[in-house]
Amino acid sequence: MPSINAERLMSDLRHLRTIGAVENGVVRPALSPADMEARRWLAGRYEEANLETTIDGVGNVLGRSRNSGPALLIGSHSDTQPRGGWLDGALGVIYGLEIARALGEDADTKDLAIDAIAWQDEESNFMSCLGSRSYVGGITPEMEAEAVGRDGTVLSDAITAAGLADTPRITHVDGRYVGYLEAHIEQGAYLEDAGEHIGVVTAIVGIRGMRIRFHGQQNHAGTTTMARRCDAATGLYEMAYRINQEFPKVATEPTVWTMGQVQIEPGAVSIVPGFAELSLQMRDQDEAVLDAFQKIIADITVDIESRGKIKVEVEPARAPIRPCFMNDGFQAHLARAADVNAPGKWRHMPSAAGHDPMVLQAKLECAMLFIPSIAGISHDFAEDSHDADIVRGCQVMADAAASILKEATGA
Amino acid sequence: MPSINAERLMSDLRHLRTIGAVENGVVRPALSPADMEARRWLAGRYEEANLETTIDGVGNVLGRSRNSGPALLIGSHSDTQPRGGWLDGALGVIYGLEIARALGEDADTKDLAIDAIAWQDEESNFMSCLGSRSYVGGITPEMEAEAVGRDGTVLSDAITAAGLADTPRITHVDGRYVGYLEAHIEQGAYLEDAGEHIGVVTAIVGIRGMRIRFHGQQNHAGTTTMARRCDAATGLYEMAYRINQEFPKVATEPTVWTMGQVQIEPGAVSIVPGFAELSLQMRDQDEAVLDAFQKIIADITVDIESRGKIKVEVEPARAPIRPCFMNDGFQAHLARAADVNAPGKWRHMPSAAGHDPMVLQAKLECAMLFIPSIAGISHDFAEDSHDADIVRGCQVMADAAASILKEATGA
Numbered sequence: 001m002p003s004i005n006a007e008r009l010m011s012d013l014r015h016l017r018t019i020g021a022v023e024n025g026v027v028r029p030a031l032s033p034a035d036m037e038a039r040r041w042l043a044g045r046y047e048e049a050n051l052e053t054t055i056d057g058v059g060n061v062l063g064r065s066r067n068s069g070p071a072l073l074i075g076s077h078s079d080t081q082p083r084g085g086w087l088d089g090a091l092g093v094i095y096g097l098e099i100a101r102a103l104g105e106d107a108d109t110k111d112l113a114i115d116a117i118a119w120q121d122e123e124s125n126f127m128s129c130l131g132s133r134s135y136v137g138g139i140t141p142e143m144e145a146e147a148v149g150r151d152g153t154v155l156s157d158a159i160t161a162a163g164l165a166d167t168p169r170i171t172h173v174d175g176r177y178v179g180y181l182e183a184h185i186e187q188g189a190y191l192e193d194a195g196e197h198i199g200v201v202t203a204i205v206g207i208r209g210m211r212i213r214f215h216g217q218q219n220h221a222g223t224t225t226m227a228r229r230c231d232a233a234t235g236l237y238e239m240a241y242r243i244n245q246e247f248p249k250v251a252t253e254p255t256v257w258t259m260g261q262v263q264i265e266p267g268a269v270s271i272v273p274g275f276a277e278l279s280l281q282m283r284d285q286d287e288a289v290l291d292a293f294q295k296i297i298a299d300i301t302v303d304i305e306s307r308g309k310i311k312v313e314v315e316p317a318r319a320p321i322r323p324c325f326m327n328d329g330f331q332a333h334l335a336r337a338a339d340v341n342a343p344g345k346w347r348h349m350p351s352a353a354g355h356d357p358m359v360l361q362a363k364l365e366c367a368m369l370f371i372p373s374i375a376g377i378s379h380d381f382a383e384d385s386h387d388a389d390i391v392r393g394c395q396v397m398a399d400a401a402a403s404i405l406k407e408a409t410g411a
Numbered sequence: 412m413p414s415i416n417a418e419r420l421m422s423d424l425r426h427l428r429t430i431g432a433v434e435n436g437v438v439r440p441a442l443s444p445a446d447m448e449a450r451r452w453l454a455g456r457y458e459e460a461n462l463e464t465t466i467d468g469v470g471n472v473l474g475r476s477r478n479s480g481p482a483l484l485i486g487s488h489s490d491t492q493p494r495g496g497w498l499d500g501a502l503g504v505i506y507g508l509e510i511a512r513a514l515g516e517d518a519d520t521k522d523l524a525i526d527a528i529a530w531q532d533e534e535s536n537f538m539s540c541l542g543s544r545s546y547v548g549g550i551t552p553e554m555e556a557e558a559v560g561r562d563g564t565v566l567s568d569a570i571t572a573a574g575l576a577d578t579p580r581i582t583h584v585d586g587r588y589v590g591y592l593e594a595h596i597e598q599g600a601y602l603e604d605a606g607e608h609i610g611v612v613t614a615i616v617g618i619r620g621m622r623i624r625f626h627g628q629q630n631h632a633g634t635t636t637m638a639r640r641c642d643a644a645t646g647l648y649e650m651a652y653r654i655n656q657e658f659p660k661v662a663t664e665p666t667v668w669t670m671g672q673v674q675i676e677p678g679a680v681s682i683v684p685g686f687a688e689l690s691l692q693m694r695d696q697d698e699a700v701l702d703a704f705q706k707i708i709a710d711i712t713v714d715i716e717s718r719g720k721i722k723v724e725v726e727p728a729r730a731p732i733r734p735c736f737m738n739d740g741f742q743a744h745l746a747r748a749a750d751v752n753a754p755g756k757w758r759h760m761p762s763a764a765g766h767d768p769m770v771l772q773a774k775l776e777c778a779m780l781f782i783p784s785i786a787g788i789s790h791d792f793a794e795d796s797h798d799a800d801i802v803r804g805c806q807v808m809a810d811a812a813a814s815i816l817k818e819a820t821g822a
Contacts, residue, residue: 006447140784188634205633208679220790221669221761222616222694223599228664228787233670234655241652244645251637257633259644261680269620269672269690269728279680283633317680318640379631 002106025381030121067113075117085383102227179365189376196344203285209317219276330367337399413517421596436792441490441532478524486528496794590776600787610781611758620728629685739776748810
């Protein structure tokens, strides 16, 4: 089996960290000068690895193996959060490069085809997963003329400013790929808490957002008796409290829900509120759990409305994001490789955060691998992982990539 | 016993309504041209009633009986809310005038001394109860230079603009008054709901305001497990819900509490809140009930903190207003008069809203009488009361005033 070069892997990761470095973090938002500098550097490294390299019209960097397929596409995004950490995205990008190199250097795997990719704007400077959306054919010129970056620049202008206006876009063509692999830091603390080194991702969780509105009657907080009040806020407090009592009865360990936004009108100390709105976000890989949550909300709604004081309105706050399931076969290859490289120290687990595979699954079978985040921190300058975990994760993915392609080629 | 003149009473109330009339409401904020016009008109009516009349340096209008004391001071405020009703304040002011006239016309009571008063700015254009505060000696030139009206004018400038800069202030001098009586619309619906006509006020309720702050840990709403979260908002939801469950166990009928203002930080759908703040206002005439409420809050605080996730901080949001108790003897006179004029159709009751007696009690024994508000509406153009209730209330107060002064003079 191929052996990854730990020193080269860490050296490339550390070099990428210097591009857009601020304090101990990285500021490399999509299409910024730092982002484009990183992409040009990556393209150079892909070329040195004997990959046929293209920077496309949105900035996706593809390093294509000169071997014929079936091929595996491996990578992540190289843009960062406005104040990002050094590993979010970068880790998976350099894994793709290193795995292409490592397999190319091993007599047993040198004929397998690994394409490396660095997607554009996964972190939503202009549009979440811009690069992978463009790849699957999900972007129109109108969308590019309307999307505005965090600094106020329109996406199409930013593309022109980056010198990409006349550059072709890479789009998916059926035939070459067995599928797509992506490694990422966990961005949570399950692995660290359990003393484990590898997470084989089962699914990216589905997200449902709800807005729950309470309609009562605004009134004087001194002279309106409790019996006469139709206090919209009391409905909100009851709903939120009972959600926190009832949801745990059907939740599983990875299920999460958040009520992070509240609006009360008129919002005065001395006025009985006539209106209140609660936002609720729920995430789980199992849609049955999310369905059960909606049933609980409906039951509490009936309860509150039955008292004849407050009307409750429940509506989706956003289009629901359905869970995105990882390919079972790829998971089995990753699991076997994890068993070899971290025996007894890995787990199957869902991803609670979104990633490019949610978009790519329209065209490609996908799988993901996690390595531990120190203290679960991400989207922050303090984001970090232990070198040993970074190296081990790359070896696991290299082993899995080799065995997936061997199986696909019948080698 | 003296008999009030119902036609004259209603005619004066309706005339006062025309000054500052907007739609079917009244806009006569303190020291506005309409307010000053109303005060000059009142001064003329006081003069016609043979009262020795003064408009003082803040606009208080005093009509002093030419009889020697002991005297009763009777009145209310003639300024209105920014969009006020026609009876809030005006009712009590015209009652004072009518009672002075009615007692002066009756052979049995013509030697009793009734002074009529129209206080300034009870409705907080510049400063709540400005007129009565000035009367008890509670206003300094610094306060007048700092107080700003709803239109941005400084109080001292507004006094100058009203032509009152060099006018002396009326202040309390011990000796003349047995006490102060004020009639008011109820501003609630207890009387109407019960089919009653008169409320004899026992006390103006005390008010305590609290700010309850919850300190947790801000985090990612996708990747932070429920077990690891220190969600400040969940503490707030629990506190608010349990307050609404526990307070009714110690509350009495007139007790009210309101949680009308909430702040959640950072207030994003997808971020676990690190901080939350709940405002709580509680009103009762019985401080033991308010004390019991604070004990409940303390108990819930201990419960929430015992889980080791959230710190709770409870602090007063304002200086507490203590309940203001009405004079028992005056209440007995009002009760006897109510028994005569509305047998079986009156009650003792607290006032849930604040009034000038809260200030005046520093110098004067006080009592108040309520008449029903249609649908409990006040501080709104739609505010109204039935004519029969207006007339009946004035007769009750006239009877009580006569009997209080007869008792005081030993007549």
